[in-house]
């Protein structure tokens with residue numbers, strides 16, 4: 001990156017600090033002493049899906065993990081460590097698994113494109129595609145197929161979060177913790193609730209079944225905001 005471009009970022013940063021301090025002179029001093037977010041956001045790395053801005057929360061209020069196509073696997077030490085830190089140490093109360101329409105990772109998985117090493121990562125999306133292939137193929141156009149795959153993928157990843165040892169241990173300790181599934185629309189900036197609310201180990205299967213049924217029902221129509 002040319003130096004001039006970096007200079008722009010540092011200038012932006014100084015302007016941001018000045019505007020924050022103009023509103024609240026103690027802002028950084030206060031944040032330095034405490035981090036107590038209520039939310040963990042697990043979303044896509046896509047530059048168009050910035051967690052804090054979308055849900056209107058300032059620094060200090062949302063713990064964030066992002067990766068290509070918001071995948072949660074049971075052997076990803078990075079994601080598991082984020083979950084552990086957020087849930088056991090910071091005691092977040094809500095985990096939001098956030099997918100987004102127009103996701104390049106979902107589209108690449110759908111098309112079976114060979115991109116490189118990330119194909120292996122996106123194979124998790126393809127697994128979901130293969131499991132739901134007949135109902136996805138039944139949709140009339142590419143856009144509705146991709147939207148449905150995006151929603152199904154969110155539901156599967158939310159269930160994956162609920163099945164980690166970190167979440168199961170929290171529930172068995174009696175810790176209040178809910179895992180939700182949402183989809184963000186690049187085209188309108190709106191976050192949709194997929195009504196996947198996982199709050200107890202015994203209801204994961206039932207909530208997931210309802211969520212998959214609701215996705216089937218909505219397919220092709222899009223979600224009401």
Ligand code: CO
Nearest residue numbers: 044046103104
């Ligand atoms: Co994406």
